[in-house]
Amino acid sequence: MFDFFKKKSPTADTPRESTNPQPLNGRKGHVGGIEALTLDGTMYFFGFDFRSDLVVSPLIPDAALMARFASEHMEQRDGVHDQAYWRELVGYAIDGSELCSEEASRTFDTQALAAAIAGLGRVRREGTPEPGFGIEYHLRYLLGAAGGWEVPEEAGDEDADAWIGFIAGNEPVPEGESLSDVAARLQKHLNALVDAAPGNWGTLFAVLKS
Template identity: 35%
Template sequence: MEDIKPIADREGHVGGIESMMVDGRRWFFGFDYSMDTAVSPLIDDPARMAEFASKHMLQTDGVHDVAYWRDLVDSSVETSGIVGEDAARTYDSETVAAELPSTRLIYLMGAATAWDESFFEHEAVQAALATMGVRERDREDWDCLDQCIAARRSDSAEVSRAGADFMTLYQRFIFDNLPANWPEVFAALRPS
């Protein structure tokens, strides 16, 4: 069986194990809570996830064996350090493709890309942020994301359109930058 490689530049992060359901299939991944960053490919086998974590991840007290990580993998099915109940971590491609992605999924995709701020260098992104009324000093980092998500529901057609444009640009950027097998697992989110 081929060894699962870590995401480039994310080897040796201190973190835990998260899981989610996508189209009825449970996926596990490493997550660095201090950096709000996913640190592994999506792995659908608990034993392989534990093995990956023992080789490529740390806890605050250092390295741990496969058995230690397997306990964390198993507990990730019931609990999450990111989202509460399992229903909030369950995604169906058909529903996701037909609707705007949930705030939790939008957050998770940003975490998978390690919050690459080069997104804010695009003129169209800056124009949408200005139309939505995002303060100039907040137009260069991800702290404005909640305001942009909310803008899609604005009573102002112009602001609502800017929010929708921003989210389309965000989804395209995300898919151009998702690591490892993340784009394949979430292919339904790819904007047309």
């Protein structure tokens, strides 16, 4: 039915007791499903509550451990299920997503993210556009969902997509604003997203901070 071993990234199917992950910020008993992203060639699974727009688990690089986590801490609309049930849903997450249909938008590279942040720093210092600049919307969305949407108002994201367009040179900066200031606001927003993200979400994507 599913080629669970199509990618080598999820580790062996026998998780160790000492590595059992816990729900983020006490988010136990949420009704949700399994999603996945790839970072530096490793696939990580996570639980997601679609109704509340919340990530409920750490990033878990092990298919069996993800199934165990879900069987212990998550539910479906018809109640709790065993590991075998959740293992099948993990299989769906390897090749598909209910959140983001494009695999490229669910695949990230630390060096590329670091290069983007370095480019953002140049814009802050020099005030000139950085052609091709971008920070994937889906990544910013997931960090917000992991952090419980607790980014401070002053570092809000209401203009983040527009800021990225200005920085890339796709659109002119509005009159009365400088590109350096726009870049500084975007960096402040990224810093706040990472700071609010609990567990290994914040550590794995710490490269976005500056």
